[in-house]
């Protein structure tokens with residue numbers, strides 16, 4: 200069975216944790232979009248590991264991870280992460296593969312990311328990792344791919360032309376000092392040598408694996424509401440974080456996908472700018488942020504928090520084709536007296552069940568809340584649905600009814616053991 204896991208909110212839903220649990224039933228793990236803007240946390244044997252570029256299941260022995268063609272790769276970040284995994288005893292030379300069609304992030308992308316943020320009319324609050332500018336170059340057909348990086352002749356020629364162009368932009372538009380072609384060539388040539396042993400033709404690698412009966416697990420980064428097309432544009436990331444991206448970002452056809460699972464938190468968070476209709480007032484924000492440790496895994500920024508938004512979750516189920524949902528961080532709500540669920544939005548006299556594309560409309564909307572009693576007891580030790588307090592069971596059943604698909608996994612803590620499966624995926 201080949202499974203795609205996607206974030207069904209604004210990222211940080213706990214995808215890393217869910218992937219780590221699901222890895223038991225997979226052979227090959229695939230990242231298909233985004234880059235080291237992602238921060239996916241896995242907690243095993245009391246130790247926390249944060250993955251940025253490498254698939255989150257790789258703490259399991261014997262698995263292989265592929266960084267697909269849809270990912271943008273910062274070689275320095277990749278080598279740092281490979282080093283951390285190696286230090287944990289993982290045979291990274293065997294376990295980590297990189298598609299030769301993935302695009303490469305250069306320091307000028309990072310500089311442009313910062314400069315564009317500083318000069319843009321409305322800040323987006325990007326992670327500053329150069330992700331957007333790298334995808335811009337890809338779409339403009341002036342990017343440099345891993346295959347180009349690893350071919351010295353092609354690389355020297357393409358990099359020279361690109362650095363000239365970027366320096367014109369940096370100097371003329373931003374009055375910034377130019378970057379050195381020679382320095383970049385030397386540094387990235389050294390990276391290429393270290394990366395080369397990992398490079399494969401991604402689509403062919405996966406095709407051959409499937410022919411041998413290997414099971415694929417695709418790991419979405421970011422979330423549906425940060426998807427370039429289906430999210431809260433322009434407050435989005437620059438890639439396809441929805442399930443369709445798993446195919447374009449890996450070269451595996453849609454017909455090979457058996458199952459699509461969306462991940463939601465039992466409440467909502469977002470980091471960076473942009474709409475968050477169910478955002479808490481400051482006091483509750485502080486409390487949930489503290490209980491849920493809601494600080495970015497990549498940038499450390501405090502995450503904005505709000506109630507569960509069923510309009511968002513339904514939108515995610517529809518555009519991804521999710522057949523089931525994993526719910527994480529239920530334990531964070533353990534002490535709440537009353538819990539609110541946003542069932543729909545109200546726009547004047549109108550009730551909206553679907554997420555509007557027009558952010559002007561969205562800004563007029565107010566959430567229509569249902570109130571549910573809290574359970575006031577610890578869920579972190581629950582080993583199955585029946586062991587949850589009755590009010591928690593009712594809360595989850597109500598989420599299921601509002602979202603329209605069954606819950607397949609419930610997580611009540613950050614550790615690997617603190618999760619249980621419900622029925623089939």
Ligand code: GDP
Nearest residue numbers: 211212213214215239240496528610611612613
């Ligand atoms: P991702 O980007 O979707 O992989 O999520 P992050 O790793 O950025 O953020 C999720 C955070 O919640 C991490 O710190 C996880 O260790 C933690 N986490 C995951 N599942 C649970 C859970 O069920 N309960 C609690 N309390 N923490 C969780």
Ligand code: IMO
Nearest residue numbers: 210211236237238324325326420421436470471
């Ligand atoms: P994971 O995979 C949460 C947000 C940034 C910003 C917007 C654009 O851990 O869920 P970018 O640097 O991508 O151009 O920034 O997207 N963002 C994330 N928010 N989790 C992430 O990743 C994110 N990756 C990007 O905060 O609002």
Ligand code: MG
Nearest residue numbers: 211238239496
């Ligand atoms: Mg994250």
